[in-house]
Amino acid sequence: MRKISTYSLYPGLEVARPVYNKNGQPLLAKGTILTERFIERLKELGIPSLYVEDGLLPDIEIDDVISEETRTNAVSLVRSLMGEKGQEPGAVLKKATILGKELAATVFEIVDQLLMNRNTMVNLVDIRSHDQYTFNHSVNVCVLSVLTGIAMGYSRDRLGLLAMGSLLHDVGKIRIPPEILNKPGKLSAEEYELVKMHCQFGFEIIKSSEVTDIVAASISLQHHERYDGQGYPHRLKEKKIHEFSRIVGVVDTYDAVTSDRVYRKAFPPHEAYELISGAGGHLFDYEITRAFLSYIPAYPVGTIVILNTNEVGAVVENVRGYSKFPRVRILFDPYGKYVENGKEIWLAEKTEYYVVRTVENVADVQRRTGKNR
Numbered sequence: 001m002r003k004i005s006t007y008s009l010y011p012g013l014e015v016a017r018p019v020y021n022k023n024g025q026p027l028l029a030k031g032t033i034l035t036e037r038f039i040e041r042l043k044e045l046g047i048p049s050l051y052v053e054d055g056l057l058p059d060i061e062i063d064d065v066i067s068e069e070t071r072t073n074a075v076s077l078v079r080s081l082m083g084e085k086g087q088e089p090g091a092v093l094k095k096a097t098i099l100g101k102e103l104a105a106t107v108f109e110i111v112d113q114l115l116m117n118r119n120t121m122v123n124l125v126d127i128r129s130h131d132q133y134t135f136n137h138s139v140n141v142c143v144l145s146v147l148t149g150i151a152m153g154y155s156r157d158r159l160g161l162l163a164m165g166s167l168l169h170d171v172g173k174i175r176i177p178p179e180i181l182n183k184p185g186k187l188s189a190e191e192y193e194l195v196k197m198h199c200q201f202g203f204e205i206i207k208s209s210e211v212t213d214i215v216a217a218s219i220s221l222q223h224h225e226r227y228d229g230q231g232y233p234h235r236l237k238e239k240k241i242h243e244f245s246r247i248v249g250v251v252d253t254y255d256a257v258t259s260d261r262v263y264r265k266a267f268p269p270h271e272a273y274e275l276i277s278g279a280g281g282h283l284f285d286y287e288i289t290r291a292f293l294s295y296i297p298a299y300p301v302g303t304i305v306i307l308n309t310n311e312v313g314a315v316v317e318n319v320r321g322y323s324k325f326p327r328v329r330i331l332f333d334p335y336g337k338y339v340e341n342g343k344e345i346w347l348a349e350k351t352e353y354y355v356v357r358t359v360e361n362v363a364d365v366q367r368r369t370g371k372n373r
Contacts, residue, residue, distance in 0.1 A: 001060050002302030002314065003125055005049045008361045009039045016051040018068075019127065024076050048260035050127055051302075056331060056362070057314055062301050064124045066113045066143060071126070074106050074139045078167065082134060082174050100210060107142065107163035111156060114146050121318040122147065123301040125258065125269075134173055134181075137255055142167040144251040144292065145244075151291035165206075165216030166248050169223050172202025184262045196232050199224055215244060223248040226283045238285075246285045250276060250292050253284075268358060270298040273323065298324045304362055305355045310334035312362070313342070322348045328355075332362075 001016040011034055019028040019042070027045070028038065034052070042050070051062065064071060081095050081103075126140050145166035149159045173181060176198055180191050187195065202220030206212065222236065222245035229237035231249070241249070254276050257267045267275065273296060280289030297318035299305060304314050305328060312332035319327075330342035345353050 001051055001053055001057055001062055002304070003049050003051050003062075003127075003300075004054075004360055006039065006042045006047055009034055009042070009050075009052070011035050011039070014053040016053045017062075017127070019047060019050055020072070020132075021045070024072055024079070047127065048266070049125075051124075056304075057302060057316070057329075060301060060314075060316055062124045063120075065117050065120050065122055065147070066110055070106070070109050070113060071139060071143075074110065074142070074167070075132075075135050077102055077106055078135045078138045081168075082138075082171060103164065103167070104160075107167060108160055110143060111146055111159045111163050114143065114150060115156065115159075118147075118150050119320055121297050121320060121323075122295050123297060123318060125300065133259060133261070134170055137259065138167055138170055140255045141169060141248060141251050144255065144295070145247050147295045148247050148251060148288065148292040151294050152288070161213070161215055162244050162247065164212045165219035165244055166251070168202070168206055168212070168216055169219050169248050169252065170198065170202065171205055172198035172200065172220060175201045182262050196224070199233050215242065218242045219245050219248050221245075223252055225249065227285050228282055230283070243285075243288075246288050247292070250284045250289055253279075254292070254296070269296075269300055269303070270324075270355075270358065273298040293323055294320055296323060297326060299326045299355065299358065301326075304331075304359050306357050306359055307345075308354050308356050312336075312359070313345070316344065317346075319346075319348070328353075 013034045015028045015030055015032040015034065018026050018030050021027050027047075028050075032038070077099060081099060122144065126136050142163050146159050146163050149162045154162065176195055180187065180194060183191070199221050203217045206217040206220055207214060219242070221233070222241050225231035225234065225236040225241045225245060226249065227238055227241070227246070229235050254272055257275060258269060258272045260266045273293065276284070276289060277293060280286045297315075299315045299318070301315050301318060303326075304312065306312055307328070311330050311334055313328035313330045315326040316329045317327040325346070325348035327344055327346045329344045330339050333339055347353055347355070
């Protein structure tokens with residue numbers, strides 16, 4: 001099982017994880033065999049990638065850190081709250097009040113599941129189409145923020161506050177016209193200033209609601225502030241930014257850069273890891289950055305890598321504390337020949353091996369060696 005781009009798919013691959021549409025309904029079930037028509041439809045819908053079984057890693061399952069049901073429910077709740085663009089604050093507040101108990105129950109489901117999986121690295125990448133971005137992004141930021149809080153030793157109650165605030169951090173975007181949020185080209189200066197207003201809009205909406213407290217509102221207001229004072233809306237610096245907001249700032253950036261957007265392609269996980277790591281102590285609080293990255297592998301399970309020996313392998317395990325040093329199973333020798341029952345190398349132990357680059361489309365290698373489905 002591994003994740004590949006929609007544009008690298010070919011007929012005969014088996015869907016390894018369900019694909020959902022913007023309303024949370026399944027488009028393709030697990031086990032579906034892809035056809036040309038299915039692949040074209042995925043492209044039309046803006047689905048950037050999906051998890052497939054292609055015969056390379058038949059024994060490897062990539063599990064989410066929360067259950068599929070919990071993630072689906074959380075996305076559905078966020079969609080119910082934020083799904084109608086251009087809503088007046090009063091309408092959002094009414095929805096928030098109605099959904100308040102469900103939101104609270106869902107965030108604690110997320111917290112409790114993550115506490116049970118506190119040693120699990122985040123290997124699974126949430127699949128989302130362009131028009132699903134805000135809803136899935138909100139849930140992913142919540143999950144990754146809670147994991148960061150766990151790494152920092154937060155209590156369950158404190159994690160619950162962080163979870164609620166991070167889930168609602170982008171609620172202010174409902175007051176930004178979708179044609180601006182989803183603009184493929186560069187924003188004008190006026191458009192950018194309007195987009196920046198989502199922080200203030202979110203603060204006002206959450207502060208006036210009965211769902212949570214002022215801390216959650218502060219997360220919405222401050223999640224684009226930066227540790228060096230170069231963020232917005234108030235150019236706050238260092239500890240003047242609430243700790244929860246500092247967490248969400250790191251997580252929000254990581255999840256945004258690893259997502260396909262209408263105006264750019266996603267960063268590969270290892271590049272996003274280096275970007276966030278390099279910004280620790282500058283754009284982001286160093287200790288928070290370190291806590292967050294303790295759960296983030298540079299090379300998620302299923303990633304195909306080329307080693308310095310020219311051997312081609314697949315990442316089959318990541319261990320907390322060794323984010324840049326995965327366990328790799330050799331699939332092809334330096335000459336491109338498929339290796340049956342290939343050896344596994346933990347790069348943290350075998351320091352003579354290292355990753356040179358990642359590769360996605362190994363179909364040509366599979367065809368040459370006869371290792372294709």
